Amino acid sequence: MKPHFSIALSPGHTPTAPGATRGNVTEYGLSSAIIGDMIFRLSKLGHTAHLIGSNTNSAQVRRINKIAPDFGLELHFNASVREDWNGSMVLHAGSQRGVDLANAIQKSQIKALGTKNKGIHKAHYRLDRRKPIITIVRETACPFVVIEPLYLSNAQDFERIDVPGISIAIVSGCLNYWEGLG
Numbered sequence: 001m002k003p004h005f006s007i008a009l010s011p012g013h014t015p016t017a018p019g020a021t022r023g024n025v026t027e028y029g030l031s032s033a034i035i036g037d038m039i040f041r042l043s044k045l046g047h048t049a050h051l052i053g054s055n056t057n058s059a060q061v062r063r064i065n066k067i068a069p070d071f072g073l074e075l076h077f078n079a080s081v082r083e084d085w086n087g088s089m090v091l092h093a094g095s096q097r098g099v100d101l102a103n104a105i106q107k108s109q110i111k112a113l114g115t116k117n118k119g120i121h122k123a124h125y126r127l128d129r130r131k132p133i134i135t136i137v138r139e140t141a142c143p144f145v146v147i148e149p150l151y152l153s154n155a156q157d158f159e160r161i162d163v164p165g166i167s168i169a170i171v172s173g174c175l176n177y178w179e180g181l182g
């Protein structure tokens with residue numbers, strides 16, 4: 001196993017359609033801040049972190065497959081009309097490496113954030129097995145996961161938001177995954 005990895009990092013959603021919101025906090029804004037912090041931390045450790053900017057899913061997939069990183073992730077935050085729903089989950093496409101990556105990040109984030117463990121799941125749209133796997137997870141050639149560290153719609157989870165804290169937790173999960181492959 002080479003000492004350093006390359007990784008594709010995508011903030012969920014776009015500036016104009018920012019996803020879930022709580023007050024002025026949006027999924028896009030929060031995930032962008034965390035991805036920015038991750039790029040800084042991973043670069044300091046000698047890894048190569050590529051920011052995958054807002055675009056259509058197909059353009060993002062083309063870019064990721066052209067870069068051909070060792071693995072990648074997209075960061076989201078969950079939300080529900082059920083305000084009591086809370087916790088962390090990671091979504092994968094079902095390959096062994098995807099499952100290993102999801103497990104490593106899930107373990108790290110529930111430990112760091114103190115969130116409820118909602119497990120890892122196959123990345124069907126809306127977690128509905130009749131629906132296809134989310135495009136960016138399905139069409140990327142490398143192991144690729146979608147991370148949902150907590151629910152923006154839950155007051156206790158919202159209090160757990162800490163940009164460097166979440167960044168460090170996900171970076172640590174990525175490092176553990178990479179070391180586990182050795």
Ligand SMILES: [Zn+2]
Pocket residue numbers: 012013019020027076077
């Ligand atoms: Zn989202």
